[in-house]
Amino acid sequence: MQNRESEPSARPERVKWLKRMILALLVIFMVLPMIASILMLIHIRQLNDQLDAMKDQVAMLQQNREPGEAGAKSAAKEQTGLLTDPSSETLPADKGDAGNDAPETMLADFEGSESGNGAITQQAAAPEAVGSANAADEKTTAKTCKVYLTFDDGPSSNTGRILDLLAEYDVKATFFVNGREGPISESLYKRIVDEGHTLGMHSYTHKYDEIYESKQAFIKDLERLQDYLYEITGVWPRFYRFPGGSSNEVSTVSMQELADYLKEQDIYYLDWNVASGDAMGTNLSAGALAQRVLGMIGEEETQVVLMHDAADKSATVDALAIILEDLTKQDGVEILPVSEDMDFTPVQHLKSQ
Secondary structure (H helix, E strand, O other): OHHHHHHHHHHHHHHHHHHHHHHHHHHHHHHHHHHHHHHHHHHHHHHHHHHHHHHHHHHHHHHOOOOOHHHHHHHHHHHHHHHHOOOOOOOOOOOOOOOOOOOHHHHHHHHHOOOOOOOOOOOOOOHHHHHOHHHHHHHHHOOOEEEEEEEEOOOOHHHHHHHHHHHHOOOOOEEEEOOOOOHHHHHHHHHHHHOOOEEEEOOOOOOHHHHOOOHHHHHHHHHHHHHHHHHHHOOOOOEEOOOOOOOOOOOOOOHHHHHHHHHHOOOEEOOOOEEOOOOOOOOOOHHHHHHHHHOOOOOOOEEEEEEEOOOOOHHHHHHHHHHHHHHOOOOOEEEOOOOOOOOOHHHOOOOOO
């Protein structure tokens, strides 16, 4: 009789215990996959970082095996033939505004073809405008054209290749760099300065949502990069290029306010009036990129050419060989690094108030 009386009270306890066990198992089966996924993503990111570092190291080693001056110039001459080939690529027009909430990859395209807030939109040149040597002579003999070759988003493995080409043609350029740590990047910062090029700033992080979150955020990023470059090179950089350009429509802060702050700090900012198109995301060939640049040289007395030396811009390096081969032979074209005595007005999309 006692056993039968105890059964009703024991059964609810067993049911409660089973329910708790089932609930615990469900929680475990839900949480464990999430934890595993997070750990896997972290591991993948670490592997990607290691792969990027290995790529940079391999690229640096390969630089020692590249052909000498005669071989490189010969290759550039062969590439120049693309400029007069009627079958060369048809260049697309520049893209418009990428939108305020565009991801960074889309904003890179926006930077290469800025057209917002009164910025100059560069249209693709007709092939015949580039193919004629006589037409180029007519543009450049009338007046001296000052050309400033600029490279954004480095340093990377391509920066070393670009520096080799510039040294080969005895040309000085300007590098608007981001903040990159490690011995390879530090050696490239030093090389830019040691070889007589201008070291400019392009933000430390290049993350639009962080840089343009507030004026204080912009200043913090700027000072971080300026201090970092000074610590490595001993040079206090005084030139700045806004990510997306001064006419971008992404910033939540007034660009005029940021431009005024730079002026207060005795920092010069500049945009561009010749866009190579290497940030358009259309994978243009080296010949098409060079054609785009050379087709616009000579249209203005001061011309700043926008290019990129990020790790995925190998076509830009090949295009630079063609551009240098052509420009160094043109009368009336002077290739210069950015300096304090240049005319900044034609290459500032945002006009000072």
